[in-house]
Amino acid sequence: MYKKETVIAATIALFVIVAIYILTAGSFSHISVEGNQAVVTINFMTSMNKDTFLDNVVITPAFSNSGDILVETEWVNDNTVQIKLTEMGEIRGQTVRLSIESASTQFSFWKKTKKLTIDFKSDISIVEPLQPLLVASDNSFEITFNTPILADTLRRYTEATADFKIEAANNSKLNGTSTSEATTFKFTPEAPLENDCEYTVTFKEGLIANSKQILDHDIQIVIVTDKEPIISSISPPNDSNWIGIYPKITITSDTPIQEANLYTGEGIIQGQLASDYKAIFYFHELLKPDTAYQTEIQIVSPTGEKSKKYPLNFTTVPINEDRIWMSLHIGQPSKIVVYEGQEVMKEIICSVGTDILATQKGTYYIIEKGDSYYNNATKEGANSWITLSEGLIIHAILRDEYWKVIEEYEEILGSPMPGETVMVSEEDGIWLFDNIAYDTMVIVLN
Numbered sequence: 001m002y003k004k005e006t007v008i009a010a011t012i013a014l015f016v017i018v019a020i021y022i023l024t025a026g027s028f029s030h031i032s033v034e035g036n037q038a039v040v041t042i043n044f045m046t047s048m049n050k051d052t053f054l055d056n057v058v059i060t061p062a063f064s065n066s067g068d069i070l071v072e073t074e075w076v077n078d079n080t081v082q083i084k085l086t087e088m089g090e091i092r093g094q095t096v097r098l099s100i101e102s103a104s105t106q107f108s109f110w111k112k113t114k115k116l117t118i119d120f121k122s123d124i125s126i127v128e129p130l131q132p133l134l135v136a137s138d139n140s141f142e143i144t145f146n147t148p149i150l151a152d153t154l155r156r157y158t159e160a161t162a163d164f165k166i167e168a169a170n171n172s173k174l175n176g177t178s179t180s181e182a183t184t185f186k187f188t189p190e191a192p193l194e195n196d197c198e199y200t201v202t203f204k205e206g207l208i209a210n211s212k213q214i215l216d217h218d219i220q221i222v223i224v225t226d227k228e229p230i231i232s233s234i235s236p237p238n239d240s241n242w243i244g245i246y247p248k249i250t251i252t253s254d255t256p257i258q259e260a261n262l263y264t265g266e267g268i269i270q271g272q273l274a275s276d277y278k279a280i281f282y283f284h285e286l287l288k289p290d291t292a293y294q295t296e297i298q299i300v301s302p303t304g305e306k307s308k309k310y311p312l313n314f315t316t317v318p319i320n321e322d323r324i325w326m327s328l329h330i331g332q333p334s335k336i337v338v339y340e341g342q343e344v345m346k347e348i349i350c351s352v353g354t355d356i357l358a359t360q361k362g363t364y365y366i367i368e369k370g371d372s373y374y375n376n377a378t379k380e381g382a383n384s385w386i387t388l389s390e391g392l393i394i395h396a397i398l399r400d401e402y403w404k405v406i407e408e409y410e411e412i413l414g415s416p417m418p419g420e421t422v423m424v425s426e427e428d429g430i431w432l433f434d435n436i437a438y439d440t441m442v443i444v445l446n
Helices: 002-023 151-156 407-411 426-435
Strands: 028-034 037-043 057-061 069-075 080-087 095-104 111-119 126-128 133-135 141-150 158-160 164-168 181-189 198-203 219-225 231-235 240-243 249-253 259-264 267-270 272-275 278-281 292-300 310-316 324-329 334-340 343-352 362-375 380-388 393-395 441-445
Touching: 028 111, 037 095, 037 111, 057 069, 057 080, 080 095, 141 151, 151 158, 151 164, 151 181, 158 164, 231 292, 231 310, 249 292, 259 278, 324 343, 334 426, 343 426, 380 426, 393 426
Parallel strands: 133 219, 240 310, 324 441
Antiparallel strands: 028 037, 037 080, 057 095, 069 080, 095 111, 126 141, 141 181, 158 198, 164 181, 198 219, 231 249, 249 278, 259 267, 259 292, 272 278, 292 310, 324 334, 334 343, 362 380, 362 441, 380 393
């Protein structure tokens, strides 16, 4: 009797387990794939909530974005749905995971979950480059296929007119960090290539995609190495003497510049690109007077091609104990510092025009001065002005057309102001005019 009851209880338990499985995870599915399209038929074995079903469908392609997979559904009956997936992007012939996560049935307390993988198929082609690719002689470049390729297989079916290291450049989102397959591969020359030369990379007939499709003809990619960029001018010239202690170093090139670097004994200073063909360098701090410096300059083209390193050796100007010179510090607040030799003689608060460019830093000299000036265009003027080489003007408080002090300028002294001049107080303007001679060195820095 006890044995009979046990069998009955076990049968009931098994029935309950099977029923729960059918009502939750249980389903039958069939996958049909043709090229870039797949039809997935799923019978959930219970009536589904059709209105919210798509909200629970998650598509994860191995390499493309989920938005590159078009998803369409058609219900065969209340239990059965056909999901049509179409690869729409450049990357095709990949594995796609279809996840149905807690989809609602007609019974609110029952949910359905299902995970399937679909293996699409595609002929092999190149996405990019489609035209000859201009590269730096010692830089890597990338080649992207339209479909995943096994890395080891690619290496066996690749021939090139130079030796390259071939590595996967992207990972399957379904295989974690594995680099066994990829759609994009990085090619790195084993040794620097020659400048201004053409190389070929050929993928041989017989190359097999991860989807088992076979390449039926050779595909050849042309690689052209860039010319070595050349610096056409350097200012100040190499081996110059009497260079200011905060020099503005300018270089130009006949070919576009992407990056420019100044190598010093203390590190690398990156140049500011004034145009595609011009770069400007400033040192991080004032240089020592009467000191020899040895530096080198190198430019980099948009492809990453580097020029040779050009020497720039110079000696800074000596500053005797009785020499008067000035520095203009652009900041908060801005100030002018007047030196006698290395000793601070006077500090003057000033306002700097917001139109003064970062490339107006450097070493300048006073070339002109006057009692007063007036600008007809702005209807403003000032007393006690001095002009630096390259046109930067320092003056006293701005005045209106009736020669009255403009109070708003007087109130902001020390803060930035509109325009492209430097303003000091009336008293300091007179002092500079009376005490600072022509050819006085003026350092402009941030």
